[in-house]
Amino acid sequence: MFCGVLYLHSILKISQCTCGHCHMKKHNDSWFSKRFNASYHPLMTRSSPVSTETFLWWKKIQPRSGTGWNEYRKAVDELFQIIPDKELYRDEGPDRCRVCSVVGNSGNLKNSRYGPLIDFSDFVFRINKGPTKGFERDVGSKTTHRIIYPESAVDMDNSTHLVMFSFKLLDLKWLISVFTTHTVKRGNTPLKSTIRANQSLVTVVSPSFMEYVHGHWLGKHGRYPSTGFMTVVMALHICDQVRVFGFGADKHGNWDHYFEKTSPFYKTGPHGGTFEYDTIKELHKRNIIEMYGIW
Numbered sequence: 001m002f003c004g005v006l007y008l009h010s011i012l013k014i015s016q017c018t019c020g021h022c023h024m025k026k027h028n029d030s031w032f033s034k035r036f037n038a039s040y041h042p043l044m045t046r047s048s049p050v051s052t053e054t055f056l057w058w059k060k061i062q063p064r065s066g067t068g069w070n071e072y073r074k075a076v077d078e079l080f081q082i083i084p085d086k087e088l089y090r091d092e093g094p095d096r097c098r099v100c101s102v103v104g105n106s107g108n109l110k111n112s113r114y115g116p117l118i119d120f121s122d123f124v125f126r127i128n129k130g131p132t133k134g135f136e137r138d139v140g141s142k143t144t145h146r147i148i149y150p151e152s153a154v155d156m157d158n159s160t161h162l163v164m165f166s167f168k169l170l171d172l173k174w175l176i177s178v179f180t181t182h183t184v185k186r187g188n189t190p191l192k193s194t195i196r197a198n199q200s201l202v203t204v205v206s207p208s209f210m211e212y213v214h215g216h217w218l219g220k221h222g223r224y225p226s227t228g229f230m231t232v233v234m235a236l237h238i239c240d241q242v243r244v245f246g247f248g249a250d251k252h253g254n255w256d257h258y259f260e261k262t263s264p265f266y267k268t269g270p271h272g273g274t275f276e277y278d279t280i281k282e283l284h285k286r287n288i289i290e291m292y293g294i295w
């Protein structure tokens, strides 16, 4: 695609990490090379490799860990009968310039006026319910990919990719059910038995990728990585230029969402929150991503 973002950057004088430049930085940075391994593909296909080690890791993060390998394989096979079994975004090369914005839900987006910059990207990843309606000026209106898990599922429009993180077997079963029988209605909490989403644009993040993020990027900090952090690493794998918005606290140190108040315990949950945030800041310092916000 045409790298129009270069022009916008030169107006705003914030140029740091344009496509070709990011490539060189990435491949020349030893801190980055220690963590990044291009052979891990974020999105699952029917035949995605899952090692025994990965499967054991994935089982361990589930609330009930009784899942067997056969059950897992069966769910994956069923899933790929109803969603496309395609290898996506494996087109990296010197001529590709895919600009991506990862939009978190931090209250630091309020009054940021980042909307136009966010929308001026090839891919816009939004996380969980992060709405755009009524917040366009600060968060933009385009959503090419929405990252969810069953507990956070929301309706999306017909051009948005639903990207699911599956933390447990039930998540795969839920996804199948949403597009077929609508029979999965609860896990630990009630779940939506149906959502509006384009079935031909559904993708699932592979457990191998989740384990890779936990091991290579977080040194196993936290029980498993947060959805936001995994989305940033996913963007590093499938995009050439990555901008990150709406991560971290607001200028008063609050961890509210831009669209709602959250509980004071929200900050880290089961995740290595501070470690994740520091890693994102380090990526910014090294000019590998551009991070927008207050920190």
Ligand SMILES: *[C@@H]1O[C@H](CO)[C@@H](O)[C@H](O)[C@H]1NC(C)=O
Pocket (backbone or CB within 6 Å): 024, 025, 028
């Ligand atoms: C990459 O690293 C090499 C060796 O350290 C150095 O000579 C080269 O200038 C670097 N290139 C960039 C683009 O930073």
Ligand SMILES: *[C@@H]1O[C@H](CO)[C@@H](O)[C@H](O)[C@H]1NC(C)=O
Pocket (backbone or CB within 6 Å): 037, 038, 039, 040
């Ligand atoms: C990347 O990961 C693959 C698969 O686990 C492994 O075989 C390879 O050695 C890794 N490469 C580096 C540079 O660590």
Ligand SMILES: *[C@@H]1O[C@H](CO)[C@@H](O)[C@H](O)[C@H]1NC(C)=O
Pocket (backbone or CB within 6 Å): 157, 158, 159
């Ligand atoms: C997709 O959604 C748009 C906007 O809501 C609508 O105008 C269009 O008809 C929909 N396309 C299909 C194929 O349903």
Ligand SMILES: *[C@@H]1O[C@H](CO)[C@@H](O)[C@H](O)[C@H]1NC(C)=O
Pocket (backbone or CB within 6 Å): 158, 159, 198, 199, 200, 201
């Ligand atoms: C789903 O997305 C595909 C691919 O972009 C598109 O061709 C199709 O019209 C969409 N379906 C609906 C119901 O909008």
